[in-house]
Amino acid sequence: MAVDMNMNVLIVDDYKTMLRIIRNLLKQLGFNNVDEATDGSEALIKLREKNFGLVISDWNMEPMTGLQLLREVRADANLKAMPFIMITAESKTENVVAAKEAGVNNYIVKPFNAATLKGKLTSVLGPF
Secondary structure (H helix, E strand, O other), rough: OOOOOOEEEEOOOOOOHHHHHHHHHHOOOOOOEEEEOHHHHHHHHHHOOOOOEEEEEEOOOOOOOOOHHHHHHHHHHOOOOOOEEEEEOOOOOOHHHHHHHOOOEEEEEEEOOOOHOOOOOOHHOOOO
């Protein structure tokens, strides 16, 4: 099944520069319907209001972290199947394990480029 390049993608990061970088990388890859949230609480509201095909979230945010957001998404009957990619600056094993246990689909360590993002997206969504 082909990836729907018109699907809505939600990127969540409390750092505006990172939101811009991820949005630009997604645009280079052909994803144009990109929405933003600056923390997990805002992301949850958006996820419940609009139909998204993918969430790409930073780990380290206040007041709700990416891991807490992931757990909320997985606990919500309407959202639990949502593909979820976590971005973090730390590649600590315990973080990877915690994210996997919470149901993350994939994991990206900063810094990363369009090729890395495409590889992760392909592993989660299929080839595009």
